[in-house]
Amino acid sequence: MASVLLEVEELKKYFPSGGGFLERSTGSVRAVDGISLKVYEGETLGIVGESGCGKSTLGRSILRLIEPTSGRVTFHGTDILKLRKSAMRDMRKEMQIVFQDPYASLNPRYTISQTLMEPMEIHQLYNHASRKQRVQSILERVGLDPSYASRFPHEFSGGQRQRIGIARALVLNPKLIILDEPVAALDVSVQSQVINLLEDLQADFGLTYIFVAHDLSVVKHISNRVLVMYLGKMAELASSDDLFFRPLHPYTRALLSAVPIPNPRVKRERIILSGDIPSPVNPPSGCVFHTRCPIAKDVCRQQVPEWRELRREHFVACHFAEDVDVETNSLPLGRR
């Protein structure tokens, strides 16, 4: 197995909720609540979960765009949460992010060339001439004509802007790129182009991706391993194949059953979760999923399920994962 590039241990991010001028804060939103994971060099780790489960917060906390409440993030053996500002700035060369909304993520007053020169100016890399040259070659690499460098963002389409966002992340030659729903705002046809581009770039530059998304089919396509999050906690972590064909967590099963199959003749059982996602200010006791879980029992209400490796490299947090396993296996193949 490849070496570990990034290790996250017990990462927590609580946002104070309520309160204000002359008022006490009334509680905290547990956006990320004890996440531990390893990311191996050269792999793509997918992170899925419904809106508000803390997956974007997790990505931003790893980069310290949001300062985590507690925990440890080790990148190449360095605990980056302990780094001072200047050391952190140097570290940022190694880890970059691509945002979901390509319209809001580019400075409207910067030309494309200014946007792409900016990272090199901040880190004082190269001289002016070679910076220009690098902008040209990167634009070409992400599939844009280098002559458009003098344009402003509003002159581009969503897909083109997302390519610019990717180019900006690439300029510094990072090792890790966090992709925060990079294709969610794009048309389906453009989505596949951008996904293919990301895969090409990964192969060429040996990049490691953390791919945050809620679109399961995209995640399945691009990820080596997938982490399922629910209410700021880890529900299940497994290789992409394992997770999609033999899910062990009832929440994962529910998510998978919601993926549309483009074939009207395939009949299958849908697992529809009742109720809304509970408030992360007052998460349910025991297993956070018990309020909506179809197989919840008393023990789920009282005890927090252990994070255990049920099969090789297949982790799950559920008291009854074995039952789910048996049941999934007994399903006819068409269901898969």
Next chain:
Amino acid sequence: MIINPSFMEEMHIEGQTDIRPGFMKRFWRARTTKLGVVLLAALVLFSFVGPLIYRHSATLPHVLNTVSGPTAKFPMGTDSLGHNVLSQLMVGGQSSLEVGFASALVSMIFGTIYGMVAGIAGGWTDTVMMRIVDIILAIPSIFILLFLNAVFKPNLLLMIFVLASTAWLGVSRLVRAEVLSIKNMLYVEAANALGANIWRVMARYMLPNFLGTVVVASTLGIADSILAMAGLSFLGLGLPPPAPNWGGMLADGMNYMFQNAWWLVYPAGLCILLSQVSINLVGDGLRDALETRER
């Protein structure tokens, strides 16, 4: 990769102008903007170039010709002390325009810094700073201006700061609101992810994105300052005589209304009116051209 070349070609032609594409075009589009620019230019020429052509002293009293109507020698008559009204209008316009522009500039700079600090600092600093603004705003500005004038007996330079003392409040609120919204934009977060420091973010990401709004507000603020100074002079607390200004001329002229001395009231009033209209028209034009929000 897979981008239609013909589509890109089209964009190439459309977006050929460099920085600020189409700013001047958008600015000049409205006829009212042109009118405003012409009027403002006329006022500036009248006040600053006029005295070089029409060489008559504004402060020399013609004691034999007091309160006389327009004649060949005095095209706009004379006032109660025999001053040439046309000369006075020109010289008075200088101080009005100078003070108006300068105090708008001072309040723009100070308000921008104040609002930016509050918006970026956030939390308690922000709360305290903005409550101070609210408290000053709660006092009618004419009281503040009267008080400061009574205390300082200002000259031209001090007058600029006295007027700016109330004008910066609006600017700071505006800037803070803009900073708060830009602070959460993804492109600022992207800059943070690249390791940009706060100064770079302020100078390159925030300022350019809200400068348009502030310039528009400050342009309209010029008109407010001119009006406020005219109001103070009208109340007898403006710049000290003998230096003439439009508001003071209006106040003096009021005493001779019953002698039908219209030339002492209308020219000064008209100048104030024209300055207001022209600056507001220019400000509206700038708003249409600069404000990015509507685009």
